Amino acid sequence: MPSHRYSDVYHKVSVPLTDRHWPANRITAAPLWVPVDLRDGNQALAEPMDPDRKRRFFELMVTMGYKEIEVGYPSASQTDFDFVRLIGTAGLAPEDVTIVVFTPARRDLIERTMESVAGLTNDVVIHMYTATAPVWRDVVLGRSRAEVAELIRDGGRDILELAGDRENIRFEFSPEVFMLTEPDYVLAVCEEMTALWDATPRRPVILNLPATVEVATPNVYADQIEYMHRNLARRDSVILSVHPHNDRGTGIACAELAVLAGAQRVEGCIFGNGERTGNVDIATLALNLHAQGVDPMIDFSDIDAIRRTVEYCTRMPVPERHPYVGDLVYTAFSGTHQDAIKKGFAEHRERAARLGRSEREIAWQVPYLPIDPADVGRSYDAVIRVNSQSGKGGIAYLLQTEYGLDLPRRLQIDFAHHVQRRTDDTGAEISAATLLDLLTTAYSPTGGRIGLSDCTVQATEVHLNLDVDGVSREYRVPVAALAESLAAEFASDIEVLSVTHQTRRDGSAVAYLEYRIAGKVHWVIGFGETTVCAALNAVIAVAESTLPERRTVQVH
Structure with missing residues (x-):
């Protein structure tokens, strides 16, 4: 493979930062989550959502507790425009939910965008973007650094003019392809926007710094975010936001390290849908925090209901091994895993009894399960399943949970040989009912004499x-x-x-x-x-x- 063709990528994304602080930091509070499923995620669908699906998705996000939602690209299609209008006319958004709309830095499209939010009484964020990286400037836009900077300023002026004196409107700027843009250039462009839009602590400007295409390891992105965090002149008047994609499969790590580096806001999709390999996955990010004892501030307590709605709206299945939500992520087939989980559940129950507290109140310390499946609305029924890789612990666990049979250890070992022969013969998973039938056949034989x-x-x-x-x-x-x-x-x-x-x-x-x-x-x-x-x-x-x-x- 011609790997040498990509050898200068790190040079392109190098950051003048040597005394980085982010490695010593720790996330102690959730950032502001901003789902972009209705805009960025919708653009990535082979069959974009119709109005009914968009409405159902929006109502789901409100129910989950999101306080800022990017609802569309109103200048891109009539469907998106109409949906933004519907939010206002039908009163779909509670007063405390901020509506975000997306637009390029082009006057006619900005006008269309402003028209879509006319009459909305909620707080509104006008999110303007322009590509700033060298390849995009040269190949896509055909403009110099100075010309792209002027394009951005013109767009910013148009938004300021068209927004009038509406106090419920705030501004967001995304230098698209931020991670491949020269640090001095992107800093200068962002500084101009915060000055143009008169960013203040009371009315901060959102600077969204996307990893539009992942091209380096997450630590490099963290360096880029910390560079901006430490060098922005109006830092107390800026909400620093990130929008990682997942081209290298490390979008979640990029987001987490970016928050360590100073980001306060994360844009992504609930289960990571997005262009190419997807946007960053908010469910995984939020539940990663939950697993560290930090309140994610979003309600994932019925994750299967959330998944059903997302799958209906996007017409895309969530993979079985998707973190936290996949059908099999709390399921163990391996014998060593099953034995450890079975012992962990038993110890957890005993510890709760010793402390005189409920099992839901005490610290979670069950091997191989980073969180209690009950936290996200899962039962323990499918935690352990049996196939040819399973051991005595998993077999015993299923018989105990399904039928109340607590097999002695030596019997567990003996019965495991019977199960192994069956699963080796069939090559298939074996159900609890089949296990019970096999158990009674082997140890409660029919005779009648x-x-x-x-x-x-x-x-x-x-x-x-x-x-x-x-x-x-x-x-x-x-x-x-x-x-x-x-x-x-x-x-x-x-x-x-x-x-x-x-x-x-x-x-x-x-x-x-x-x-x-x-x-x-x-x-x-x-x-x-x-x-x-x-x-x-x-x-x-x-x-x-x-x-x-x-x-x-x-x-x-």
Whole structure:
């Protein structure tokens, strides 16, 4: 591959910054999030949103708590123009939501943009952009540095003139392709705009510095943002904003480092939709903060409902491995992961009980799960799923959560071999229902040669009548040693190694019986209404195996 063709990229984006501060900083509060799904994200769709979809998307963002929303490019299409008008005429935006509209630095398009927001009583941001990087100046615009600067000034004057004295209008400027623009030039252009628009702390100007095309590592972008942050003359009158794209797959890192470097505002799309490889993903950024103990200030507590709306509006699916929202991001197939998660859930419950607090109140420390899935409206049902890569922990977790079966550890190990053979044969994921069927087939076999006709518990003894191959037999065995005593009645070479009783959520009982015969260890499982009945059914299953012409029994 001709990699040498790109070797001078770092030279093009170098920044005169040697004593950078951002590496030592920490994000302690959420920036202002500005979703651009209705403009930038919409332009990136093969089939742009119709008015109904745009309205539904806008209402979703309001519900989630966004306070500033870029709603369209009114001069680009009648659909966008009409939608901006609809926001005002239908009263779609609450009073505390700022509406942002996008325009190039061209008078006729600025006029059309201003027409779209006429009558809006909400705060409005007129967002003007012009490409400033050398290749764009030379190839796209065909203008010199001075001519592009004058183009920007003209656009700024037009906006100032057409905005009149409307106090609800503020201004935003984006030097498009900021990250490939000479630092001295972009600083000078931005300084001119803050002076032209008379930026003050009461009426600040937004300077949006986009990584229009990612061309360097995130630390370089952070240096560029810090350079601007430290050198702008009216810094207290500027809201420093970033708009990263994701060409290198590091848009999220660029945004996070940019905030460390002084950015106060982040433009992006909820799940990262955008031109080429997408805009920065606000959901991931916000939930990254949540995972660090910082309130993201946006409500993602029902992330699946948000995803359904976004998928409907954009006609694009969210990938299964998308951070935080994908179908499989809280799911473990790997055996080591499953075992750790299972133990983590158990420890979390025990810790909450020790502290006398609810599980939702205490610190989250579950391996492999950076946040509690319940925070975003997910249940624990699909946290662990079983396939050929799974281990005993995952298998046990599914049986425990779905059916209340708490298998002893040695039984988990033994059963895992049965599951492995099944999944290796099929190559497919295995459901909890199939696991239960496989478990009962392996350890509660069907036979029917021994039947229980009567069972009474009297003080410390169990009195029972069994039909063995049609012949009635009466037994009296101690409750405390039911399994051992009854097994000895059938065969002296059966050695009961352990019996574990469990009461299930529905009040029924299970007995897990481990025994050795002819030098080999086996397991059976008995089910019943009481622990005695469950243990009895387990022993009956063992006993059937000792009868001549061995056959198996169904354990109920």
